[in-house]
Amino acid sequence: MHGRKKSYLCLRFSFGSMFSERPFIKKRVQIHQDAYRLLIDACSKIKSCKDSRCYHHYYTNPIFEATRLDACVVVSSIISEFPNAVWSANENGHNFIQYAVINRSEKVYNLLYQMSEHKNIYRTIKDSFGNNLLHLAGRLAPANKLNLISGAALQIQRELQWFKEVERFVCPLNVVQKNSFHETPQMVFTREHKELVIDGEKWMKATAESYTITAALITTIMFAAAITVPGGNNQEKGIPIFSHAKAFTIFAISDAISLFASVTSLLMFLSILTARFAEQDFLFKLPSKLIIGLAMLFISTTSMVVAFGATLYLVFGHDNSRILTPIAVFTCLPITAFVTLQFRLVIDLISTTYGLSIFGKKRNSVLY
Template sequence: MAGSSSNPHVTLEVGEENPYPYPSHFYTPSFVTLKLSGRDEYEIWKTQMLCLLESHGMLGFIDGTLVIPQTSNNVSGKEKVGDHQTHHKLWRRSDALVKGWILGALSKQTLTYVVDRLKEKVYQERNAADFCAKEVWDELETMFAPAVVPPELLVVEDTIRDQERAEVQKQLYKATLGGKWRDVEIVLVERQVTVLNKITNNGNTALHVAVGTSKEPWFLQRLLGVIPENRHLLDVRNSDGSTLLHVAAIVGNTEATDILLGRYPQLLLAKDNKGHTPLAIALSNMHTETSKLLLQYINTDIEKDALFSGTSGDEHLVNVISSKDFGFAKDLMQHYKTLHTDAVLMAIAQNFPCELSILEEYIGTDMVEQRDVFCETCGNCIFDIFERCSPCVSLFCIVPCFIGIDYCLMLLLRIVRMLVSPFIKERVRIHEDAMELLEDACSLTIKTKHSSSFPQYYTNPILEAARQNSYEVVQRIVYFFPSAIMSANEDGHNVIQYAVINRSEKVYNLLYEMSEHRNIYRTIKDSSGNNLLHLAARLAPSNKLNLISRAALQIQRELLWFKEVEGFVCPLSIIQKNSSGETPKMVFTREHKDLVIEGEKWMKSTAESYTITATLIITIVFAAAITVPGGSNQDTGVPIFTYKTAFTIFAISDAISLFAVVTSLLMFLSILTARFAEQDFLLKLPTKLIIGLTTLFISTTAMIVAFAATLYIVFGQSHSRVLIPIAVLTCLPITSFVTL
């Protein structure tokens, strides 16, 4: 051979013996780095492929220069026939190599579609799989290459047809947006635009618009009906790379999703420019019904592995958990073979619902024993009778059966459950689903991961649960992973220490459920020498402080927390110093210095405001006491209405108001003269404030009652009905104040 070489990577030169090059060991991805999957990628892909073919002298296999040799039976001579047959084999070998390069640089969806198209074209003439590289290249040109406009027509196309095409696209957009099929059909008949052409600035076609705006399935089906049967929709994308199914997932168009997947199931695994599948889009937009429909079309293990594996698969669960749809998340968990990160457990810890109240827990767990008691009259279970029949029939049939107090108690509890259950049933269901999801996630981690890797799955979630004060999550994680209780953050603080820092009292209370481990925390220290009381002395996080209004009450809460931890630790820990030489008391004073100042300012300003209010009330009620309604007898000085019941109410209410408001005034004055020491905020100052506010409220209430009694004395003697509006108006301010 003219140019043969022992190096397999060297391209064979064209010669008399081998006129066709054959670089069989060349690594194609080093030249062609892009998998062709759509029209937008074609120009880049074509440029890379042409460089590859031209660099190896194989461009003739696609441009028609190197045509297939004829194997003519008319050739005379044994040697000539043999030469033609040899050249034919060599050409087919090189052509197959070029064809393999081209097909290997296509995406899976594009490859399937192109091969099916070529098989349909050639099966009438020859073997269905016997198509050459040029036919593959021409088919790709037909599918993806832009239409070639002759140069002499470019000016005409640009100047004359652009405005007309834009107007037609606008008409098609409006007709599609309004769901008017007749108008759409008129535009399509003109053949100036199709449903596959982009008609909006962001590259949406009429199909995108219909899927995104129309809720009528028939309208989308008619639009899909005008698409050629052999045309797939994977390359019909907007500027975001979204297919029609992506758009349906974004808007939650469940009907369109069902139609598209029924016709084009390959859209299920398509990804947009950001690598998101339609399922991921539907889950992130919290379209539960659309997501459930997409899940129904996932049948094969390949599809499950593609959608529910890796960090992107975990993100699906995180999106559902973040929307607090724990029931759907629990169903979605069944598709997972393993969890790849701690993101799922972290999402559960961050979004776990609040704990159930005693009543909700009773309704949810069926604490009352449900014994079947049958009626002697009809023979049915009495509880079934009560639920099915009207109250009168139920009582007539059931009451004779209950001759014991146990049965009466059972019926009463059942009635309470029936009345309350509709209001709390949803919260109970959500809580149960969340707990089951947490257990499933922990169980799946234990089954699929080695024990040595457990900490990387539970450490961050259990610390987050401790921060959120979600003690149920902490309990369940510790149940599945007992060593999780010793998990520590980057500062070296374990779960209990982290709970103390974040004021998570429910997680902290787990200390009292421990046995031998509890004593460890009495003396435990962190890397800075801080014991548990040092950590309690720190200022609480702002999100926990903001749960309590006003600085004075915040300081009180901080002091209560400090006293609680102080009672738990060893007595020696109270005076121990950390590595900075500070005792817990010193840390508390330093951390809360600014809060004490703010508390003092608030207490003084509040006391001053209420002092003015109390002074005004004293003036009013004292004046009312000496100027009684109706006046007094000029001879005896006794009030005219002394023996009236309304006057007695007035006198008593006015006296109560005066004494209460004087007490309130004295309390607020004592606050203004207080020393405002740090420890005073624990009991003295809050107690004075509460007494002052309570007595002021009592005084205000008594003053309103006294005023109402005066109104009745003056205007209600001959009109007793006046008492009704007076009573209503009297209750209005009192009720409003108590409510607010």
């Protein structure tokens, strides 16, 4: 009962306190709270009116449906009321942890971290086909789960993260253990993800090729700009005519930054095009190269636009400071466009590669 009250308070706080000022959010919070109370009332009704030997007839289907939908609050509430629910099995003989791995329900899977020594049974448990938990992690995720992630490369990365997480959890012997079809978990993963790896390679190459052209163009332009400085050179000394102007210093620094950044970006994208595209490369190596390439491309594009703006001011605005305003405004346009168009991709790459893991203990309370 104490655990149930604590779960309810956590649920109410997490949904209510942060968004209490927004009416439409408050309505959704109220729906969640009403649904939670209905769940608790249903559990209480079952416990008070039914024979304890028949409880599993009422909670088995709900706990597996909640697992499929990754509704960890529902799963944890049912287990709190009916502890034996952790041993429930569906028509395929899978318990709720195995089912969570199959359906990539990370919130339900993370309930393992709240369990006591009982979780050790899941380290070695097998289904009717001899598949341990790592074999199940080697299966391809359901289409509705994969579609939540943009890009085939990020999809295979998430699949690898799941495989590595379960690999750390199971016993070392299970990593090389074979199922009834004489397949190790790695063999299952390779077979199930063969097409996804090919799609990830195509997506990564297509992305790198498009950015390679852009980086090459910027490199060419900025190299030419460094040789042909604005205003030309003094014929006697060879020194640029505007060398003492502050705008010329801005141009020179921006041009150098843009040139070096675009070259670095070009090398990153070329290294992606020539990569071997092994399964494990999608976990960290390839996404890191793409992140560095995109970051350098953004820096080079920004510096190029700043250098162009400084050139315009040197040539046309040295006697008219009012030209600075339109130059600054138009300078921001391509930078804003680049950020807007590529922001989602960059954020997804950084969050999935360097962000916090989706796995781990989320609450300190003991589940079972």
